[in-house]
Amino acid sequence: MTNLKFFIGLFAIFFLLSNVIYSQEMDAHTVMQNCIQSHGGAKKFHEIQDIYAKLLVKSYTKDGVFENRLHEYFRQPDKLRIEMEPENGSSTILSWDGKDAYRFVKDKAEKSDDPKLADHIQESLRFIRLMVLTNLIKDSNLKYEKYLKDKNVHIISQTDAKGEKIWLWISGKDFRLQGAKFHYLGDQKAFNIMFIQHHEFEGMILPRHTKLYRENELVMEAWLSLARTNALENKDDFFSDLMQKARLKSITTTPHRRGS
Numbered sequence: 001m002t003n004l005k006f007f008i009g010l011f012a013i014f015f016l017l018s019n020v021i022y023s024q025e026m027d028a029h030t031v032m033q034n035c036i037q038s039h040g041g042a043k044k045f046h047e048i049q050d051i052y053a054k055l056l057v058k059s060y061t062k063d064g065v066f067e068n069r070l071h072e073y074f075r076q077p078d079k080l081r082i083e084m085e086p087e088n089g090s091s092t093i094l095s096w097d098g099k100d101a102y103r104f105v106k107d108k109a110e111k112s113d114d115p116k117l118a119d120h121i122q123e124s125l126r127f128i129r130l131m132v133l134t135n136l137i138k139d140s141n142l143k144y145e146k147y148l149k150d151k152n153v154h155i156i157s158q159t160d161a162k163g164e165k166i167w168l169w170i171s172g173k174d175f176r177l178q179g180a181k182f183h184y185l186g187d188q189k190a191f192n193i194m195f196i197q198h199h200e201f202e203g204m205i206l207p208r209h210t211k212l213y214r215e216n217e218l219v220m221e222a223w224l225s226l227a228r229t230n231a232l233e234n235k236d237d238f239f240s241d242l243m244q245k246a247r248l249k250s251i252t253t254t255p256h257r258r259g260s
Contacts, residue, residue, distance in 0.1 A: 028142035031154045034175040035168075040204040047230070050075040051128070052248060054226040060218055073232055073246060074128050079239045080121055096121040097239040104242040111240075123184060126164070153178065176205065189215045201227035 036042050055070045067087040074080050081095040093104035094117065101112040101121055112118075145155040145167065152172040159165045166182040180193045191214055195207035206227055212220040232238070233247040 028144040028156050031144065031156055031170055031175070032142055035170050035177060038175040038205065039177065044203050048076065049230050050232045052226075052228045052231055052246070053224060056223045056225065058221045060220065071246070072128070073238070074125070075232065075236070075239070078125060079236065080125050080128065081239050081242075082124070093242045094121060095239050095242060096125070097236065100240070102240055102242055109242040126160075147172070177207070187214075191215075199224075202229055204229070 033042075036045065039045075051072075051074045053070075053072045053074075055072065057068045057070055059066045059068075069085040071083040071085075072080070073082075078098045079096060081093065084092045084094070086092075090106055093102075093109075095102040096118070101114065101118045103110060103112050103117065141159045143157045143159075145157050147154055154170045154172055156168045156170060157165060158168060164182075166180055168177060169179040169181075170176070171178050176195075176198055178195055181190055182193075183189075184191050191212060194211040194213070195209075196211065197208040198205050199208045201224075204227065206224060208224050210222045210224070211218060212222075228248065228251075231249045233249060234244060238244050238246070
């Protein structure tokens with residue numbers, strides 16, 4: 001459960017300092033515009049109203065490896081519902097309707113007053129926005145940090161409206177997002193994310209395989225098998241009424257194909 005909070009555990013990002021690279025000037029906004037274009041284009045991301053994602057998540061703890069299948073439903077700007085199906089044990093639903101947290105455990109649905117649960121869901125919202133680049137477009141202050149010549153990687157930092165900061169690693173070859181670094185809820189140790197594979201999902205290029213490290217310790221891996229946009233037919237009460245089942249529009253195109 002501790003590690004799954006990053007997806008609860010599975011998408012704020014992700015001027016003004018310019019650098020000379022490849023004999024041409026680039027700044028943070030130029031790199032980010034290229035990154036957004038490489039992942040599907042600003043028009044695609046502006047059109048996103050909701051996202052459904054299906055993932056397999058493995059958490060690595062001192063007590064062993066735990067596997068969950070996750071169904072995540074995100075609706076702009078701040079609603080999130082996560083349905084977890086563990087390898088062993090009962091299914092759990094955690095949700096945030098933009099104001100309050102809810103959970104469904106052992107056939108009981110309830111509104112939660114647990115501030116830690118609310119914080120974890122907020123961090124998950126931040127992560128989802130990272131995955132789908134929505135916060136690259138607004139509510140952020142970007143800064144060009146450095147260029148790693150040996151890796152051909154641009155490092156851009158982003159600070160959101162709440163003052164939270166994240167560092168992004170962006171390929172100098174194809175401008176794909178390769179990873180990120182951030183601190184989780186005041187933790188002194190940094191968390192590092194690696195995006196290993198990219199695939200196309202309905203016109204978006206998203207990471208298919210993600211690794212999360214607490215400094216150098218692997219704490220979680222996630223595999224994204226399906227991502228759909230603007231497919232959720234339920235109204236907003238879906239995020240507070242956990243007895244509702246998700247209703248998704250029929251698929252008319254291939255869900256995904258290989259990217260890079």
